[in-house]
Amino acid sequence: MxxxxxxxxxxxxxxxxxxxxxxxxxxxxxxxxxxxxxxxxxxxxxxxxxxxxxxxxxxxxxxxxxxxxxxxxxxxxxxxxxxxxVIDHGAYAWRAKDWRGRPWQDAVFLESHVGTFTHEGTYRAMIDKLDHLVETGITALELMPLADFAGRRNWGYDGVLLYAPDSAYGRPDDLRALIDEAHLRGLMVFLDVVYNHFGPEGNYLGHYAPEFFTAAHTPWGSAIDYRVPQVRAFAIENALHWLADYRFDGLRFDAVNHIFGVRDEIPLLHELSAAVGDLATETGRHIHLVLENGDNRASMLDSAEDPPRGKFRAQWNDDYHHVWHVMLTGESAGYYGDYQDDPRGDLARALSSGFVYQGKRAAFWGGEPRGEPSGHLAPSAFVNFLQNHDQIGNRALGDRLESIAAPAAVAAALAVTLLAPTVPMLFMGEEWGSRRPFPFFCDFQGGLADAVRKGRRIEYEWAYSKYGDEVPDPLAVETFKSAVIDWEARNQSPGKERLALVRGLLAVRHKEIAPRLPGATFGEARAGADGLLTADWIMGDGTRLHLIANLSASELSPPRTRPAGKPIWGGALTDRLLPWSVLWSLGEV
Structure with a gap:
């Protein structure tokens, strides 16, 4: 290193x-x-x-x-x-000394925010919930950004001191204890990192190192100039810091399409990936790098490159989320407008080749072509989800999918998402169908606080316009408190039934899907206007994974050609497909 x-x-x-x-x-x-x-x-x-x-x-x-x-x-x-x-990173006595991580095929993510994951809102308090994750079938705990931000409450994307875990959640060794205890239970821990901007309060770099920034801007402030070697080193060393000094198993990179110069091949991301690959080789660890990239750059992804040597294991697949959201809610504002023409067909495209937008023009993106062909990639190059912090929190009320969609429809979407040979992700509390909101919150003061209130309403006017004074004040402590998840609901109906469903699906995934993921390839998918969906994939051991689903509220006839193989979820195929039913099977090619 x-x-x-x-x-x-x-x-x-x-x-x-x-x-x-x-x-x-x-x-x-x-x-x-x-x-x-x-x-x-x-x-x-x-x-x-x-x-x-x-x-x-x-x-x-x-x-x-x-x-x-x-x-x-x-x-x-x-x-x-x-x-x-001053912190001595070598002083902590790690207990999980032999931990080397888990292979990518095992990954099932739970995205979480430390401050609202428990009533205490600390690293130490999270330890008490780790057994729940293991029992559910989660294998990877992903933490929203921890880099030190101004105030006591924040989503984490306003960090200004990128090496310092925020003191609102505890001390550095408290964070290490959380990661250590997770490793002792077989859990990977990932961290969301932000290299596209600094937060609006507490960043002094421009006073003594103006070379850190360019004349360009991101939606959140001045762009960072990674053409400067010292600036590029700052980000690369920061990534290695989290992976080496805290032993995170991987990183998720926020909105890399807003990193200045990425489209011009400034080598930050390539160099960073290669440096992480060196660390993985030196330590013998599995280390995984995941992108969020609105440009859908398939050329940046390779889930089989192990260790990383310039590419990234996978990308958060917003296309997949948007299609399901349109199907389940009928909403059409903002970026959901790009998925209105044929959402079921778009879902089939996502299941058969990854991205929906693979070069097609997108109205929300200014009518420009968006994305690259992705069907040649492994299905495991895509992290698929029905909810995450953005897709909940950027709604005016921060309301979750369970509050706006039919329970049977959401259950069907989960049955597709958690067993598909892509990598699934849940948002904290989703495993029991929590309806606790996750609104945007922060803790700025004075004029900056007023600017944040105004800026949120302007940026997300399409989501805020109809609610008026109902929109929670992002600066109010009550808004933050409303987001603390309701652990007690998992033991009550309907939470315990949803949790049983998710645990059952993930048990099948770990037994039947994960061992067959290495070498798996996309197959074909078809979606009818009536709601009938069929899809298949060739798994790494040569078997064919089949999906048949009725994504409608009416009974349907099954497809004429019935796949041969053993049912692994949903039972055997009969003469009628019940509403919102999902059937999975494995058979010979």
Whole structure:
């Protein structure tokens, strides 16, 4: 693993500090005294402090005027504007010493937000829920971003100190304890990371390192300039930091289509993948990298490249979600308008080749062609889901699918999603059909708070316009509290029935689907206007996986050609398909 440039370095002799501040003429390290840092021609300022230990707090002073935290800070006990704390990453005594991860074929994700996953909202409190995940059949806990953000509540996408896990949830060793306990139970842990922008409060980089940013903009602020080697190193080292110092099993990269220059092949993502591959080789670990990419760039994906050598294991498949949402709710606003013409046909396309948009023009995307052909990829290159934080939280009320769709229809969608040879993901509480909302929330103050309120209404006007004052105030603590999931509901009807369904489906997945995923390929899928859906895939062991589903509220006749093979879900095929019934079988090619 390459030597880290950003952040303090702890050794037996003391601590070394570095700051890349090319625009600063003078930088002082502030401890209990001020120590001048040596400026080098490449913009780095450095000083060694013998005898200093972990736990020490410090800041940097720029040109005798501005005091700032370390952009490579490992912890901010007093939030983003406070002093940084030196952390010794080698001091934690890992219990799961032999953990090397799990292969990609085993992945079943649960996306979660630490602050609303439990009433306590901490890393430590999450440990008590890990056994539930194992019993359900979840194999991968994915955490929404942890990088230090301003205030006590946030989705995590406003991080400004990317190396520091936010203190709202606990200390660094509390996070390590969560990951360690997950590994002891056979659970992978993933982290969502954001490299397309910094949050709007607490980022001082522009004052002393303006080269970090370009004249371009993202929907959330100034774009980061990864053409600059030091800036590219900042992101790559950050990814390695989470994977090595905290032993995360993988990363999910937020909205990479909004990383400046990705379309121009600036090599950030390729270099990052290769660096992670080196770490995986050195440690003998399974490490998985997943993209969110609105451009549907199939050329960036290869689920079989192990370890990563420039590509990414899979992509969150928004197309799959949007099609199901349109089918189950009839909604047509915003991006759902691009899936109105033939949603059942679009679902068949997603099941038979991954993306719906593989070069077709999309109105929501400005009428531009979107996506690349994806049918040649393995089905496991797609993470499919019916809900996630965005698709719930960017609704005006943060309401979940269970609140707006028929239960039988949602159950059918789950039966398709959890057994298809793509990689499934649930959002926390979805396994028992939670109706607890997940509205957008944050904790800014003053003018920034007002700007956030206004900006949300403008950006999502198509979702907010009809609700008026009913829309929760994202700055109110009550909005945050409303999102804490209702664990008690899993033991009551209808939660316990939904949980039994999900557990049953995932038990079949782990027995019949996951062992056959390596080498699996897409087959064909057909959808009729009446709601009859058929699909098949060639699995890695040469068997054929068949799906027959009635995605309607009426009885249907089964297809004329009946697949041979053993039923694995839904029972044997009869002369009538009941409403919202889903049948899976395995047979010979």
């Amino acid at each position: 390459r030597s880290r440039q950003f952040g303090p370095r702890v050794s037996k002799d003391g601590v070394s500090f570095r700051l890349w501040a090319p625009a600063a003429k003078r930088v002082d390290l502030l401890l209990d005294r001020a120590l001048p840092m040596q400026r080098r021609d490449d913009g780095w300022h450095a000083v060694d402090v013998p005898g200093l230990t972990a736990g020490s707090r410090y800041k940097f002073r720029i040109d005798n005027e501005l005091e700032v935290p370390d952009p490579g800070s490992d912890f901010q006990p007093d939030d983003v504007t406070g002093p940084s704390e």
